[in-house]
Amino acid sequence: MVQKTGRIIHSRVGPLQVEQDRLVYFPKGLVGFEMQREFALVRVREDSAFFLLQSCTDPALGLMVADPYVYVPDYRIKVGTPEQELLRLKNIREAVVLVTVTIPAGKPEDAVLNLVGPLVINARLRRGMQVPQNQMRHPPRVHLAAGKAKSGDEQVPREIG
Template sequence: MIVNTKFFDDIEIDEKEIIYFKDGIPGFEEYKRYVILNIDDKCNLKCLQSVDERDVCLIVINPFEYFLDFEIELSDEEILNLEIENESDVIVYSVLTIRDDKITANLLAPIIINVLKMKGKQIILTNRNYSIRQEIKCL
C-alpha cells in the first residue's frame, strides 16, 4: 500500500503495519489509521503518520528512554479496549512539540500501542507530576 506522508513523500507500507485508533487521536478524531515511521536513530525520533491524511503526522519518542522515572498505569478498561495481555505487547510514545528554542514532550497524555493487535489509544494520565511540556534534550 502506498501512503503519502508529510516528511517522506510517498512510501510503501505493509498493511499489517497499520495501527488502528478506534477513537482517533484527540484533535484528529476522524483519522483512525496510523503507521510508525523512523526519523532519526540517534534520538530515536519517530513519526506517527496518518495513513489517510498526509498532513497529520506527530513526532514521537519513547518516554522511558528520556525520563527514567516515568511510569504509567492503565485502567482495566484501557487494557480491555486495547486487548493487552502482556506488558511486553505494549509500546508507549510521547508526542513532541518542537520550537526554535526547545523540544518538549507531552508526558501527561502518552500514546499506548498494542503491537500484537495493532491497536492504539492516547490516554490522559491522572498523575499530575507529569507535564504536557516537559523539556527534553537529544543526546
C-alpha cells in the same frame, strides 16, 4: 524468504512505503483527530528514539512521537481496565508507550515531550489509543535538552510489529 507487503501513504514529506506491520489502528482516533483511525509508525532514523506517526488518510496529519523512557527513565502511566480491554492487552508487557513531541518552528533546541497524553499501543495487535494522565509524578512537558539520557544510556525503543 518471506516478502513483506506494504502500501504507499502520503505525508507532508512525500510518499512513504510502509510495511503492513508498521500500521497501527486507533479505534477512538487521537484527541482532536477522532476521525483519523489508521496510522503508520515510521522510524525517523534507524538509531533514533523518534518516529513519525502519520495518518494513512490525511497527508497533513503527521505527529512526531518518541519513546519517553529514553528521556524520562522513571516515567510511569496508568492504564485502566477499560483501556486495556479496548487495546486487547493480555499482558501490560505487550504495550509500547510513546509520547508526542512538539518542536517549535526554527527552534529544535526547544523541543518538548508531552507526558500528559501518552499513546499506548498493543505491539502484538498494532492497536492503540491515547490514554490521558491526570495524576503524574512529572511535569506535563519535559524539554528534551533537560531530560535527555546521558550519552551511552540511550535505550532502543521496543518495536511494533
